[in-house]
Amino acid sequence: xxxxxxxxxxxxxxxxxARFAGDAALSGTPIDHLVLVDVTPPEAPAGLAGRVxxxxxxxxxxxxxxxxxxxxxxxxxxxxxxxxxxxxxxxxKGYRINLDxxxxxxxxxxxxxxxxxxLVFASSIAVFGAPFPEAIPDDFFHTPLTSYGTQKAIAELxxxxxxxxxxxxxxxxxxxxxxxxxxxPNRAASGFFSSIIREPLAGEExxxxxxxxxxxxxxxxxAAVGFLLHAASLAGPQLGARIGLTMPGVCxxxxxxxxxxxxxxxxxVAARIRREPDPMxxxxxxxxxxRFDSRRAIALGFRAEDSFDEIIRAHIDDELGGRVAA
Amino acid sequence: xxxxxxxxxxxxxxxxxARFAGDAALSGTPIDHLVLVDVTPPEAPAGLAGRVxxxxxxxxxxxxxxxxxxxxxxxxxxxxxxxxxxxxxxxxKGYRINLDxxxxxxxxxxxxxxxxxxLVFASSIAVFGAPFPEAIPDDFFHTPLTSYGTQKAIAELxxxxxxxxxxxxxxxxxxxxxxxxxxxPNRAASGFFSSIIREPLAGEExxxxxxxxxxxxxxxxxAAVGFLLHAASLAGPQLGARIGLTMPGVCxxxxxxxxxxxxxxxxxVAARIRREPDPMxxxxxxxxxxRFDSRRAIALGFRAEDSFDEIIRAHIDDELGGRVAA
Numbered sequence: 221x222x223x224x225x226x227x228x229x230x231x232x233x234x235x236x237x238a239r240f241a242g243d244a245a246l247s248g249t250p251i252d253h254l255v256l257v258d259v260t261p262p263e264a265p266a267g268l269a270g271r272v273x274x275x276x277x278x279x280x281x282x283x284x285x286x287x288x289x290x291x292x293x294x295x296x297x298x299x300x301x302x303x304x305x306x307x308x309x310x311x312x313k314g315y316r317i318n319l320d321x322x323x324x325x326x327x328x329x330x331x332x333x334x335x336x337x338x339l340v341f342a343s344s345i346a347v348f349g350a351p352f353p354e355a356i357p358d359d360f361f362h363t364p365l366t367s368y369g370t371q372k373a374i375a376e377l378x379x380x381x382x383x384x385x386x387x388x389x390x391x392x393x394x395x396x397x398x399x400x401x402x403x404x405p406n407r408a409a410s411g412f413f414s415s416i417i418r419e420p421l422a423g424e425e426x427x428x429x430x431x432x433x434x435x436x437x438x439x440x441x442x443a444a445v446g447f448l449l450h451a452a453s454l455a456g457p458q459l460g461a462r463i464g465l466t467m468p469g470v471c472x473x474x475x476x477x478x479x480x481x482x483x484x485x486x487x488x489v490a491a492r493i494r495r496e497p498d499p500m501x502x503x504x505x506x507x508x509x510x511r512f513d514s515r516r517a518i519a520l521g522f523r524a525e526d527s528f529d530e531i532i533r534a535h536i537d538d539e540l541g542g543r544v545a546a
Numbered sequence: 547x548x549x550x551x552x553x554x555x556x557x558x559x560x561x562x563x564a565r566f567a568g569d570a571a572l573s574g575t576p577i578d579h580l581v582l583v584d585v586t587p588p589e590a591p592a593g594l595a596g597r598v599x600x601x602x603x604x605x606x607x608x609x610x611x612x613x614x615x616x617x618x619x620x621x622x623x624x625x626x627x628x629x630x631x632x633x634x635x636x637x638x639k640g641y642r643i644n645l646d647x648x649x650x651x652x653x654x655x656x657x658x659x660x661x662x663x664x665l666v667f668a669s670s671i672a673v674f675g676a677p678f679p680e681a682i683p684d685d686f687f688h689t690p691l692t693s694y695g696t697q698k699a700i701a702e703l704x705x706x707x708x709x710x711x712x713x714x715x716x717x718x719x720x721x722x723x724x725x726x727x728x729x730x731p732n733r734a735a736s737g738f739f740s741s742i743i744r745e746p747l748a749g750e751e752x753x754x755x756x757x758x759x760x761x762x763x764x765x766x767x768x769a770a771v772g773f774l775l776h777a778a779s780l781a782g783p784q785l786g787a788r789i790g791l792t793m794p795g796v797c798x799x800x801x802x803x804x805x806x807x808x809x810x811x812x813x814x815v816a817a818r819i820r821r822e823p824d825p826m827x828x829x830x831x832x833x834x835x836x837r838f839d840s841r842r843a844i845a846l847g848f849r850a851e852d853s854f855d856e857i858i859r860a861h862i863d864d865e866l867g868g869r870v871a872a
Binding site for chain 1: 637688689690691693696699700703704706707710711787788
């Protein structure tokens with residue numbers, strides 16, 4: 221089996237590639253060829269038995285995208301994206317990567333004869349916009365309030381139509397806000413959700429720019445990789461016309477997240493969070509969803525953590541080797 | 547005021563232009579310049595006091611679209627589209643006109659400095675796809691089951707984002723299936739809804755390809771023109787982020803439509819309908835919506851007919867000079 225990952229140098233892309241190196245198979249089929257693409261050169265994961273190719277290119281480079289698809293990967297994980305904050309600041313870049321780039325990928329697939337790969341698209345809960353019902357069901361209207369959410373929503377519609385027309389087997393999974401992100405903050409407005417856990421655990425100070433009453437929807441990077449793998453096994457006609465699925469997650473407030481951090485790592489660690497309200501971030505977060513009804517995804521076998529404690533423990537285990545800077 | 551109409555040679559476009567010739571104003575402002583564009587040369591309506599320009603071009607001709615927008619119309623009615631049946635048969639053409647063409651129009655608007663026109667977009671109830679709730683509210687998920695519906699849904703998302711970013715004042719009105727269409731049938735799968743009224747009233751036979759139990763959502767061409775004019779008066783910040791609105795309509799079955807025809811024109815006219823079930827059309831119609839909750843549009847002042855009888859009478863008055871072939 222040949223697998224292509226776009227956005228392979230990103231946080232989720234790297235973890236997904238590392239998982240393939242460990243498992244050496246997807247849905248029981250051995251992986252003999254892995255292609256990793258990103259705008260910054262992706263690193264090949266250690267230990268994969270088969271062939272690994274890496275390529276540095278931009279998903280809005282139509283010729284390169286066409287070339288990658290001409291290699292006829294069996295499964296494509298399309299993770300490449302300009303994140304929410306940057307797509308809002310740079311209108312052109314957001315549309316070029318998130319919309320045009322996805323369009324080139326779809327058109328390249330359609331142009332291949334007798335070819336129908338599986339396409340797993342990392343969508344986002346940003347496709348929804350306020351005002352919200354109490355819990356947002358899968359059939360709630362797409363009403364994004366950001367350019368990023370607009371681009372993700374359009375990509376979902378395109379993939380659904382291309383799947384319906386038989387050009388590919390598509391599935392779009394709407395990822396919760398992933399915490400705890402390892403490494404440096406990216407330009408997503410949701411970055412503080414990770415910082416307030418990651419920095420204190422590493423002995424550093426973190427800034428909380430919103431009220432503790434802010435409620436949101438989360439899953440760990442480990443759960444996100446699990447979603448992608450499970451999505452690849454499901455992509456196909458049994459999904460029907462509605463190929464977009466909101467992933468399960470943990471619904472909690474920032475206050476509950478800090479309480480979980482205190483339970484797991486103690487008062488001294490939790491005291492490293494400094495409150496510094498930021499009106500711009502508070503306004504953006506105001507338009508974000510708080511809770512989802514993800515019963516369809518759960519019925520289809522997708523699994524997230526059951527509590528924020530588990531999310532913090534996943535970070536300590538996967539990124540900190542089990543150690544916390546007390 | 548300068549007005550641009552794309553799709554001006556189409557049925558609604560011609561009626562809208564004729565209305566401007568009669569009214570000489572939009573929302574109380576005199577019209578001094580009307581630009582009519584379509585792929586077939588549009589006819590200038592008789593009697594407009596101001597300047598009328600007509601142009602034959604394709605909305606996917608980026609240079610021409612940029613040129614039209616550089617003329618800085620105050621209000622743009624974007625009606626140009628490949629209809630449902632044709633967009634399904636010709637994938638490339640549908641995306642080129644309905645998606646790329648709309649994108650060029652939006653980008654041309656964004657490229658103009660200090661310019662923020664009103665854009666009234668003719669969307670469609672085809673943005674929705676089965677399975678449906680009993681009555682479809684405005685916040686029901688976009689789940690089109692055709693390429694046409696996909697393209698209309700994407701255009702709504704783009705217009706909402708361009709409006710939010712301050713590039714234009716946008717409104718997308720989802721038109722019911724418009725009956726009775728005058729003239730020859732177009733390639734829309736919904737054509738029979740007009741034929742079964744239009745042909746019998748003109749003394750000709752019509753074919754009914756579906757069961758009489760089929761229920762659908764309708765308004766007259768006269769109501770459609772009213773929707774467009776009212777939409778132009780509403781486009782602006784007071785609409786908020788949700789710029790897509792399902793227009794009101796008459797919900798009835800084909801059987802009720804035939805009964806209305808019989809009431810108005812008699813048994814002999816109604817007997818000109820021949821039942822000839824067509825499995826392909828029956829299958830397409832199966833995925834169509836039946837009823838909408840259009841309370842937001844009604845609250846905003848949009849008005850359709852109250853009964854199918856009124857829709858038939860509008861056709862007899864507007865197209866047949868009040869006469870019926872008995």
